[in-house]
């Protein structure tokens with residue numbers, strides 16, 4: 001971060017400038033976070049611990065905290081994700097308790113009206129003095145939609161709807177006088193939304209989704225794409241995909257940044273890290289909840305041979321399909337350098353035990369990232 005920007009902690013400034021590898025912490029608004037395991041140290045949701053983690057992230061100078069949008073869990077002995085704080089109210093409370101970090105809310109496009117989102121996000125942007133960003137998801141978990149009595153549209157139609165929804169939201173964020181909004185799915189008259197967000201033209205928008213339709217939508221309409229690196233064995237595939245995505249955004253006159261989910265197991269030796277991964281996945285993993293999740297997610301299909309499916313399952317248990325950073329602090333710092341080299345702009349981290357592993361991360365990994373030039377030292381006000 002250059003000196004001119006040190007006092008500017010708005011989301012637009014921090015998510016798009018400064019550090020070569022931006023960082024955040026995700027999914028601690030849900031019981032078990034992103035880890036489908038029965039180990040006792042897994043994240044059990046409570047507010048005091050949530051606040052502790054958010055404040056610790058804030059002090060560390062990392063850029064973001066991101067909740068997942070989750071309305072029900074997946075069963076199994078761990079009852080994975082069965083409790084989840086609602087993401088806008090979570091973001092508002094944590095925004096009021098922090099000073100530097102960008103707070104995101106994750107919103108299911110078909111489940112919340114854009115005017116409601118305009119107001120909630122403006123409120124959080126005021127509470128945080130411009131540290132709010134919106135992550136949108138089109139949804140895939142039908143059991144959640146059934147609770148709302150909401151329709152799950154055919155896959156690509158979800159992004160057509162999202163385009164109208166986001167157009168409406170951006171108008172409400174930016175247009176100061178009344179307006180009518182008519183589209184295939186909306187017919188709103190004399191729309192009024194005040195106050196406007198602090199950030200101009202509006203808070204940054206991220207989309208989490210990786211299909212061609214999601215990419216088309218993101219590169220036309222969003223500031224960030226939140227993705228999984230599908231080919232974990234070969235980063236060159238990721239490099240190509242990220243370059244294509246960014247080029248596509250450029251052709252649409254946009255500059256889309258790419259963020260990925262990573263799960264971290266950092267120990268003094270590589271063997272200890274791998275042993276612990278094995279313990280919480282293979283000895284204590286909740287394979288039943290993972291099967292429920294993957295069945296609904298559509299991975300349990302004839303197109304996957306059993307071995308691939310098994311690999312996916314272990315990987316979802318380990319960190320919900322994120323990219324693994326497993327090893328010593330030095331190995332993890334090196335791997336983050338490789339991710340930056342292929343064009344990843346930011347990583348959102350999950351751990352088994354957020355509180356203790358975050359402390360270790362701040363003490364052992366962050367300094368190495370400063371040494372290697374991936375990040376600047378963080379200057380508090």
Ligand SMILES: Cc1cc2nc3c(=O)[nH]c(=O)nc-3n(C[C@H](O)[C@H](O)[C@H](O)COP(=O)(O)O)c2cc1C
Nearest residue numbers: 068069137138139140208209210211214226227228
């Ligand atoms: C990194 C990442 C994070 C996601 N987070 C959520 C979430 O919090 N809630 C949710 O319902 N779906 C989430 N999704 C699912 C996507 O919103 C989307 O429904 C899914 O990727 C399928 O859509 P697609 O086929 O267009 O990629 C996430 C997806 C990715 C890649």
